[in-house]
Amino acid sequence: MKVTVKLFAALREEMGSREFEQDLAPGSTVQELLDWMLEEYPALRPYVRSLHFALNHKYVTRQTELHDGDEVAFLPPVGGG
Amino acid sequence: MKVTVKLFAALREEMGSREFEQDLAPGSTVQELLDWMLEEYPALRPYVRSLHFALNHKYVTRQTELHDGDEVAFLPPVGGG
Amino acid sequence: MEKKTKLFEITDQEISSDEVVERLADPAIGAVIAFVGVVRGETDGREVRHLEYEAYPEMAEGTLCQIGAEIRERWKTIQQVAIVHRVGHLDIGEISVVIALSAAHRLEVFDAVHYAIDRLKEIAPIWKKEVWTGGAEWRSEA
Amino acid sequence: MEKKTKLFEITDQEISSDEVVERLADPAIGAVIAFVGVVRGETDGREVRHLEYEAYPEMAEGTLCQIGAEIRERWKTIQQVAIVHRVGHLDIGEISVVIALSAAHRLEVFDAVHYAIDRLKEIAPIWKKEVWTGGAEWRSEA
Numbered sequence: 001m002k003v004t005v006k007l008f009a010a011l012r013e014e015m016g017s018r019e020f021e022q023d024l025a026p027g028s029t030v031q032e033l034l035d036w037m038l039e040e041y042p043a044l045r046p047y048v049r050s051l052h053f054a055l056n057h058k059y060v061t062r063q064t065e066l067h068d069g070d071e072v073a074f075l076p077p078v079g080g081g
Numbered sequence: 082m083k084v085t086v087k088l089f090a091a092l093r094e095e096m097g098s099r100e101f102e103q104d105l106a107p108g109s110t111v112q113e114l115l116d117w118m119l120e121e122y123p124a125l126r127p128y129v130r131s132l133h134f135a136l137n138h139k140y141v142t143r144q145t146e147l148h149d150g151d152e153v154a155f156l157p158p159v160g161g162g
Numbered sequence: 163m164e165k166k167t168k169l170f171e172i173t174d175q176e177i178s179s180d181e182v183v184e185r186l187a188d189p190a191i192g193a194v195i196a197f198v199g200v201v202r203g204e205t206d207g208r209e210v211r212h213l214e215y216e217a218y219p220e221m222a223e224g225t226l227c228q229i230g231a232e233i234r235e236r237w238k239t240i241q242q243v244a245i246v247h248r249v250g251h252l253d254i255g256e257i258s259v260v261i262a263l264s265a266a267h268r269l270e271v272f273d274a275v276h277y278a279i280d281r282l283k284e285i286a287p288i289w290k291k292e293v294w295t296g297g298a299e300w301r302s303e304a
Numbered sequence: 305m306e307k308k309t310k311l312f313e314i315t316d317q318e319i320s321s322d323e324v325v326e327r328l329a330d331p332a333i334g335a336v337i338a339f340v341g342v343v344r345g346e347t348d349g350r351e352v353r354h355l356e357y358e359a360y361p362e363m364a365e366g367t368l369c370q371i372g373a374e375i376r377e378r379w380k381t382i383q384q385v386a387i388v389h390r391v392g393h394l395d396i397g398e399i400s401v402v403i404a405l406s407a408a409h410r411l412e413v414f415d416a417v418h419y420a421i422d423r424l425k426e427i428a429p430i431w432k433k434e435v436w437t438g439g440a441e442w443r444s445e446a
Contacts, residue, residue: 009431077444080430090289138221158302161288
């Protein structure tokens with residue numbers, strides 16, 4: 001299955017991309033997506049602890065299961081206002 | 082001595098005037114001015130208990146002594162905002 | 163248009179909250195809170211047609227300035243205070259008062275603006291007359 | 305100009321507090337409180353040249369709407385809530401966010417707007433980058 005991963009702020013700059021598509025095994029969770037990305041992109045490591053995650057525009061936990069076509073966002077600490 | 086008396090809101094409407102000049106004995110207080118006006122204008126009576134007073138644009142008590150040329154304001158309960 | 167710089171003003175002109183906020187302009191400010199009083203169409207279940215505000219302007223601007231001084235005395239982090247109150251005929255939905263406060267950070271601005279409104283209603287020589295179909299009444303919070 | 309009616313919006317255009325307050329329009333309202341965030345020229349003693357705000361707009365508008373729902377759930381007297389946040393390049397003194405609340409009376413609007421700002425900073429997917437001479441940094445309150 002395929003999911004779209006969205007990146008923002010410092011993370012977007014670090015990765016040099018706002019968005020990419022990712023192939024995953026069916027039943028993968030947010031945590032598994034993250035683990036896969038950490039192997040591929042070690043530069044992500046310093047951000048991991050402070051990340052939050054959104055699935056199709058709602059906050060979710062790392063244990064949430066993904067489905068084909070999902071939009072997953074990796075959200076560094078927010079700071080609006 | 083002469084003072085200027087200013088009236089506002091319900092009191093201005095009741096008295097039909099925004100302002101008038103009043104002759105007073107030297108050393109008169111706000112209370113004495115008020116007493117004099119009550120005799121002259123009984124319509125004032127219902128307002129007396131709730132009035133506040135300003136002398137030359139500052140709140141003062143009824144015991145405050147007046148001087149020639151002073152501007153005395155009779156202030157019904159305020160309600161800005 | 164002439165740039166307004168008065169922080170405390172009684173005016174018979176329309177008020178804009180943007181314009182009052184601009185009066186606080188200061189490159190160091192970070193948080194501005196603006197309380198905007200809007201004329202209500204209903205009080206105690208009675209349909210209000212319009213309001214008439216009256217002030218003792220020579221005194222009221224000084225009173226508003228005093229409220230500003232009290233706030234800056236009490237909350238040291240408040241940088242600027244502006245209070246602009248309109249008088250005359252006001253229709254429903256029009257702005258009667260704008261109170262704007264600035265601070266480097268947002269802590270305390272809430273307490274300070276609350277205090278400003280309470281003091282305004284308590285000591286500013288400003289009166290409000292509600293006009294409804296068939297009658298009118300001067301209102302106070304006392 | 306097209307009338308804006310969105311109560312929760314992420315925009316790359318200039319924000320006006322008057323315009324956001326107008327979005328609340330309702331003849332029964334009496335008190336509106338508007339919190340206006342203004343870009344500061346200085347943080348921690350460092351001179352900021354400008355800010356860059358970034359959002360996840362498809363999510364952020366829903367988050368702002370959720371904050372509005374939380375407020376109306378918690379404070380029953382709050383009638384309307386509008387939150388408009390700007391993104392993109394913002395110069396010193398420009399407005400980054402306007403939070404406007406209306407209620408028939410002014411009680412509770414202070415607590416409610418305070419809550420709105422805290423929640424905005426806590427959950428809205430919006431990021432702020434401070435750019436100063438020779439550097440830049442993404443800032444959060446966490």
